Amino acid sequence: TARTKATRPTTKKGETDRNNRLITETRKWGILLRHFWGFLKRHLQFAPQPVPEGYFDHFGPSLTLRRSAMRANALQRRNLLAEITAMSPRYPSLTLPIELVHGTADDTVSLSLHAEQMVRDVASARLTALEGIGHMPHQVATDAVAAAVDRAASRAGLTKDLR
Numbered sequence: 302t303a304r305t306k307a308t309r310p311t312t313k314k315g316e317t318d319r320n321n322r323l324i325t326e327t328r329k330w331g332i333l334l335r336h337f338w339g340f341l342k343r344h345l346q347f348a349p350q351p352v353p354e355g356y357f358d359h360f361g362p363s364l365t366l367r368r369s370a371m372r373a374n375a376l377q378r379r380n381l382l383a384e385i386t387a388m389s390p391r392y393p394s395l396t397l398p399i400e401l402v403h404g405t406a407d408d409t410v411s412l413s414l415h416a417e418q419m420v421r422d423v424a425s426a427r428l429t430a431l432e433g434i435g436h437m438p439h440q441v442a443t444d445a446v447a448a449a450v451d452r453a454a455s456r457a458g459l460t461k462d463l464r
Contacts, residue, residue, distance in 0.1 A: 349406050349433065350441045392422040398456035399426040400449035404434030404442075427452070 347353075364370060403416040410416075412430065420426045429449055431442050439446045 346409065346436050347441070348408065348435050350435055350437070353440055356440070389422070392419060393424075395423050396425055398453045399423060400453040400456075401426060401428045402431065402438050402442075402446050402449045403428065404431045404436060404438050406433050407436045409436040425456075 365374075399419070401416045401419060403410070403412050405412060416428050416430070420428045429445060431438050431445055434442050
């Protein structure tokens with residue numbers, strides 16, 4: 302039997318070559334990220350705290366490493382600054398009770414640029430800065446996060462204990 306080479310007649314050769322190189326590079330990066338995933342998450346998200354025991358079993362990093370998830374995350378990150386810039390002028394109009402919980406050792410999201418700025422912009426915002434805690438206070442300082450939720454509920458007039 303004769304084999305025929307599959308071609309895309311509407312695609313120019315140069316464009317096909319660029320697309321193939323992009324796909325190859327994306328696959329290489331995906332493989333690299335899979336190998337260094339634990340290292341990256343341990344050092345970029347939880348630092349200076351260690352990753353909690355069993356976190357990756359619960360979290361399922363293989364879902365995050367799917368091509369579609371990586372692409373969606375990249376698109377979200379690409380647009381994030383523009384979205385925050387567009388929303389931030391409206392922050393002063395917020396009147397709902399806002400409780401911010403932020404680690405002082407967070408190297409991913411700046412305490413001064415985000416949480417402290419929101420407290421300056423929003424009269425109803427309260428900040429709990431957790432000394433020495435990194436980017437994942439909801440994982441490593443759950444009592445402080447739960448207390449913030451309780452405070453927000455109380456400030457909103459909800460008297461029922463949410464725990």
